[in-house]
Amino acid sequence: MDNRPIGVFDSGVGGLTVVKQIVKLLPNESLVYFGDTARVPYGSKSKEIVTKFSSQIIRFLMTKNVKAVVIACNTVSSNCYEILSEEFPQLPIIEVVTPGVESCLAATRNKIVGLIGTYGTVSSGAYEKRLKAADPNIQVYKKACPLFVPLAEEGWVNNDVARLTAATYLKELTDKNVDSIILGCTHYPILKACIGEIVGEGVTIVDPAKATAQRLKEYLENHNMLTDNTEEAERLFYVSDKSHFEQICSRVLHEDYHAEKIDIEKY
Amino acid sequence: MDNRPIGVFDSGVGGLTVVKQIVKLLPNESLVYFGDTARVPYGSKSKEIVTKFSSQIIRFLMTKNVKAVVIACNTVSSNCYEILSEEFPQLPIIEVVTPGVESCLAATRNKIVGLIGTYGTVSSGAYEKRLKAADPNIQVYKKACPLFVPLAEEGWVNNDVARLTAATYLKELTDKNVDSIILGCTHYPILKACIGEIVGEGVTIVDPAKATAQRLKEYLENHNMLTDNTEEAERLFYVSDKSHFEQICSRVLHEDYHAEKIDIEKY
Numbered sequence: 001m002d003n004r005p006i007g008v009f010d011s012g013v014g015g016l017t018v019v020k021q022i023v024k025l026l027p028n029e030s031l032v033y034f035g036d037t038a039r040v041p042y043g044s045k046s047k048e049i050v051t052k053f054s055s056q057i058i059r060f061l062m063t064k065n066v067k068a069v070v071i072a073c074n075t076v077s078s079n080c081y082e083i084l085s086e087e088f089p090q091l092p093i094i095e096v097v098t099p100g101v102e103s104c105l106a107a108t109r110n111k112i113v114g115l116i117g118t119y120g121t122v123s124s125g126a127y128e129k130r131l132k133a134a135d136p137n138i139q140v141y142k143k144a145c146p147l148f149v150p151l152a153e154e155g156w157v158n159n160d161v162a163r164l165t166a167a168t169y170l171k172e173l174t175d176k177n178v179d180s181i182i183l184g185c186t187h188y189p190i191l192k193a194c195i196g197e198i199v200g201e202g203v204t205i206v207d208p209a210k211a212t213a214q215r216l217k218e219y220l221e222n223h224n225m226l227t228d229n230t231e232e233a234e235r236l237f238y239v240s241d242k243s244h245f246e247q248i249c250s251r252v253l254h255e256d257y258h259a260e261k262i263d264i265e266k267y
Numbered sequence: 268m269d270n271r272p273i274g275v276f277d278s279g280v281g282g283l284t285v286v287k288q289i290v291k292l293l294p295n296e297s298l299v300y301f302g303d304t305a306r307v308p309y310g311s312k313s314k315e316i317v318t319k320f321s322s323q324i325i326r327f328l329m330t331k332n333v334k335a336v337v338i339a340c341n342t343v344s345s346n347c348y349e350i351l352s353e354e355f356p357q358l359p360i361i362e363v364v365t366p367g368v369e370s371c372l373a374a375t376r377n378k379i380v381g382l383i384g385t386y387g388t389v390s391s392g393a394y395e396k397r398l399k400a401a402d403p404n405i406q407v408y409k410k411a412c413p414l415f416v417p418l419a420e421e422g423w424v425n426n427d428v429a430r431l432t433a434a435t436y437l438k439e440l441t442d443k444n445v446d447s448i449i450l451g452c453t454h455y456p457i458l459k460a461c462i463g464e465i466v467g468e469g470v471t472i473v474d475p476a477k478a479t480a481q482r483l484k485e486y487l488e489n490h491n492m493l494t495d496n497t498e499e500a501e502r503l504f505y506v507s508d509k510s511h512f513e514q515i516c517s518r519v520l521h522e523d524y525h526a527e528k529i530d531i532e533k534y
Binding site (some may be wrong): 037038049149151160240242265 | 316417421
């Protein structure tokens with residue numbers, strides 16, 4: 001039994017889609033969320049700089065006495081998980097790629113799958129490597145969709161521009177007859193309806209957030225680290241810049257939270 | 268006469284459109300450019316955080332012994348110019364808003380003008396205030412176009428998505444019968460052809476970069492600070508993250524430059 005909070009972080013608001021699933025599955029667990037809104041986005045930045053930012057964030061979360069950290073960001077999970085695990089060997093770190101891979105393997109029937117994400121996630125090869133390790137016959141087609149994040153943040157989630165952008169990006173994948181597409185960026189669930197409309201009903205859209213929450217739960221169970229708290233858990237939100245975090249937060253989580261600004265560069 | 272270099276900075280690559288105009292007008296002046304590619308973009312971030320980032324950058328440029336600094340970023344110019352001038356009283360600082368305002372006043376005939384830029388630039392009211400101070404009869408309609416920067420960076424500068432996005436953003440302005448539109452973001456000249464196609468030939472597109480270079484030249488002349496260098500000037504480029512800076516740099520400046528990565532958070 002361990003009543004310390006769980007740390008969750010992302011480059012910005014995208015990770016809130018993972019928080020939503022954790023809250024559903026583990027409502028009594030306390031959470032500390034950090035969104036790096038001053039330096040968002042990570043997806044087109046180098047592995048080196050994203051690793052540096054992530055280390056600072058984990059050091060900050062450790063000052064909040066977290067029992068585990070969830071990397072609610074595909075760019076960080078794909079590029080920096082191994083380095084971060086080495087840097088923080090004492091801390092259980094859960095990432096989003098492995099749960100996404102497992103959900104995709106369960107979903108595909110024809111073994112032709114698509115992966116969409118940021119440049120950083122797609123070029124890392126992390127999803128591909130793990131999918132092929134699990135099933136060498138699987139075919140993976142991938143496409144970086146860098147405009148999806150700004151579209152989601154602009155609130156253009158199902159207008160003509162969003163649909164035309166999705167059609168332009170996804171044609172390469174649907175032409176290959178993929179039967180499932182992994183949303184390899186925690187922002188993308190916000191565009192799920194639009195993406196679904198473009199790819200059609202025959203294609204399963206895989207959102208790793210749910211499976212990530214499930215993996216976290218299993219880890220805590222197996223290591224006897226679940227909370228015995230039976231009351232409403234405490235959820236704290238920190239950001240590196242105020243911007244519109246609180247509005248998006250209440251839109252995603254259907255509850256109002258205050259976000260405290262901290263100077264992440266000091267960590 | 269002053270042979271020290273001129274410092275120029277932006278959140279990323281956008282400021283290179285200003286560098287291009289400075290190189291044209293002042294080919295013998297040495298330049299030190301800094302692009303904050305690790306923390307780009309600035310346009311949706313708070314005034315407080317953008318001021319902090321800009322102070323760090325000016326402190327870095329001062330270590331390079333610059334004789335003046337050009338803020339080649341509308342978000343910083345609109346929100347932080349006064350604060351930065353107070354923080355660095357010993358340093359001449361040239362910004363892009365005043366030159367943009369003057370070019371727009373020269374261009375408009377019907378005194379109905381449009382301003383496009385980031386959320387930070389548009390909401391600051393900086394352009395509006397100065398336009399109305401110069402001519403109280405001028406009408407200013409403004410529109411934040413946050414998708415233009417990622418479109419420019421994706422290289423989608425004149426495809427169907429770019430045109431539909433431009434049409435969606437600019438309709439409000441053309442409906443108001445504006446006869447000129449200020450490109451209030453140093454990235455936007457990259458989309459100039461597309462924007463021009465949407466607004467039509469009757470609307471003058473005002474790019475503040477040219478007038479900014481002119482203002483810099485006048486300042487240096489008036490203060491006897493021009494270089495007496497007659498050879499090819501030295502141009503140094505620094506970034507906070509490698510990413511694709513060098514490719515975009517050679518595309519904008521038609522010359523290959525090496526960009527050195529530095530840790531801006533230390534300044």
